Amino acid sequence: MIYPPGSDVLIAFAVSDSQGRWRATVNSTADSLDIEASSVHYRNERRRIANRSQSVVFELAYEVKELSTFT
Numbered sequence: 001m002i003y004p005p006g007s008d009v010l011i012a013f014a015v016s017d018s019q020g021r022w023r024a025t026v027n028s029t030a031d032s033l034d035i036e037a038s039s040v041h042y043r044n045e046r047r048r049i050a051n052r053s054q055s056v057v058f059e060l061a062y063e064v065k066e067l068s069t070f071t
Helices: none
Strands: 032-039 042-050
Touching: none
Parallel strands: none
Antiparallel strands: 032 042
């Protein structure tokens, strides 16, 4: 998921392939962007990167997530 710096307003997203690779195109004039990687059973990781074409590697840490109880 891709956000303007310091914001929670989603401006782009991508879904990884079976090898974990993804690609996103963002139309933003900001000098940087916040990128968040998330996956079931892994801790979300968010980092700020320069707004330019580049490769970014995330290594997510395993995390057990408990579901809320509902009826």
